[in-house]
Amino acid sequence: MSGNTTDVIVIGGGTGGYSTALRAAHLGLGVTLVERDLVGGTCLHRGCVPSKAMLHAAELIDGVAEARERWGVKATLDSIDWSALVATRDDIVSRNHKGVEGQLSAAGVTVVRGTAALAGPRTVRVDVPGAGGAELWTARRGLVLATGSRPRTLPGLEPTGKHVVTSDDALFAPGLPRSVLVLGGGAIGVxxxxxxxxxxxEVTLVEAAERLLPLEDADVSRxxxxxxKKRGITVLTGARLLDAHLTGAPPADAHRSGTGRSDAGTPGAGTPGGGVAARVQPARxxxxVITAERLxxxxxxxxxxxxxxxAAAGLTTDERGHVPPADWATLETAVPGVYVVGDLLPPPSLGLAHASFAEGLVVAETLAGLAPRPVDYAAVPRVTYSSPQTASVGLSEAAAKDAGHEVAVNVLxxxxxxxxxxxxxxxxxxVVAEPGPEGRVLGVHLVGPHVSEMISxxxxxxxxxxxxxxxxxxxxxxxxLTEAVGETFLTLAGRGLHQHA
Known part of the structure; x- marks a missing residue:
């Protein structure tokens, strides 16, 4: 077994891992990044980037209907060339992937392709495919765990890649289904x-909580x-899945929920060979029984x-499988010299790519002997890229009151x-703020077109x-649209032009 020594070892090449590696290398540290799949992780290859590319295409499709119905532009949607759409998506992902690889190379980061297992607090055994053996790496300064997360599955509902899918494979399943049952009303499901x-x-969206996006402000959910619902999506909240099973090919009218719409354009050709039948218990x-081509x-x-x-490094997980830090300021675990970033962290970390970038910066700068400011999780923006979008930062109205704040609220x-x-x-x-023009802003919550670009x-x-x-x-x-934000603050400051407190 070959032995190697470096300053920093990072296990996992997703957003948290590669941001740690890049910043540490830029600060002059020797860095080895171990990744068993593709650098960029879930966000780049299966999540954030490809899904937002597809959602942009969806926005263009919706625009055809709006052009016709609101603006008198006599446009129609003939069909969707799924292969061309996929090719554009994959090109965007590929170019981003090559960009990340190029940045790591230019920074001098050593990327080892293989599967890592801890052999001690700062020692890692890496099984490299085709290398005829394992490599042993030891970190002089620190070991960073950044192995990410995977979709939660349900017993008896194992993904098939076709009729039962998760967020990791939904975009890569064959064809466009004529009907979809989405289980889960968080950001990904929405x-x-x-x-x-x-x-x-035809889409049915089922959420066990009493409202969609249950962690967001109640007005956002409403x-x-x-x-x-106006778009024709059937929304069932306070509902739970009783059971589900694969079926033969469902009849054209088998989907019992959803109203249909005349402006949807031409649906996909469907996914041949059956679907899923699910029993869902609504709130009342x-x-x-809901049947769909895809669950x-x-x-x-x-x-x-x-x-x-x-265990080889003396680490344990909490009851939900997270690796908690002993020090949230530096993200160092109870084992000195071992740090954790990204989806391995429990709350208040948010499991968001942009939060993991910030965590990576903190860990890298700590390892370089700097004193970075800790991540302020209360100030991390949260975005849902649906149509319409939602974007928020800080406390909801209910959370602010629960925390003991007196609040002044303005909605525009x-x-x-x-x-x-x-x-x-x-x-x-x-806007949720403390009372008075000089009260602190506690939270801001947006719903509408392009609000993801307005939250900063x-x-x-x-x-x-x-x-x-x-x-x-x-x-x-x-x-x-941003002047709506300005007007909301003007009113709370007692200077409203078009709105009065």
Missing amino acids: EYASFHRSMGA QLTRAL GEAL LVAVGRVPVTDGLNL PLTATAKGMVHGQGGMVK ESQLAVAWDASPADIAQHIHPHPT
Whole structure:
């Protein structure tokens, strides 16, 4: 077994892992990154990037209907060339992948392709395919665990890659289904429900909690649910799956939920060879039998530690499989010199790619002897890329009250602005702050078109403990959607033009 020594070993090449490796290398440390699959991880290859590429295509499809029905542009959607859509998606992913590989190479990071297992607190055994043996690596400064997560599955509902899929393989399943049952109303489930509806499928979205996006502000959930139902998506909240099984080919009218829509364009050709029948118990009434060509299970993710041999380094997981840090400021575990980033972290880490970038920076700078500012998880933006989108940062109204804050709340419909009327998709801006013009901004919650591009201003307001008066002094361009944010703060500051407290 060959032996190698370096300053930092990173296990896992997803967003948390490669950001740690890049920053550490830029700070002059020797870095070895071990990855058994593709650098970039789930986010780049199966999640964030390909799904947002597909959601952009979905937005273009929806635009055809809007052009025809609102603007008099006599356009129709003849068909969807699935192979061309997939090719564009894959090209975007490939170019991003090559970019990350190039950055790692330019930074001097040694990338080892293989499966890692701990052999001690800072020692890693790497089985490299085709190498005829294992490599042993030892870190002088620190070992960073960044092995990510995988979709949670349900007993008896193992993914088939065709009729039962998870978020990791939903975009790569064959063809466009005519009907989809989405189990799970968090961000991932909502995004996939929105995508398939745009592609012409009948969609039923089932969530066990009392509302969609249960971790977001209640007004966000209400606005989103109303918008999704308007698009023809059947939403069942407070509902639970009783059982499900594969079936033969469902008849054309077998999907009992969903209203259909005339503007959906041409649906996909379907997925031949059957589907899924599920019994769902709604919040009220008798159980429903819902049949669909595809069942998408989006009930969360679980940390990946299989085969990592954490015990060899003296590490253990919590009851949900996370590796908790002993120090949230540095993300160092109870074992000195061993750090953790990304989806392996328990709450308050959010399991979001942009949070793991920040975590990677903190760990790398700590290993380089700097004193970075800890990640402020309360100020990490949260986005759902459905149609409409949601974006938020900070505390919901309920969470702020539960934390003991007195709150002042202002809600402004996007349609109260000229640009909101142009888009015609509804939506809102909601600000939760301490009372008075100089009270701290505690949370900002957005629903509407392109609000993912609008949340950064509010992230700064929350992170910097700004007040409505602070934001109100800054001029927002007219006509834009962002001026709705500005007007909301103006009103809380007692200076509203078009809205009064």
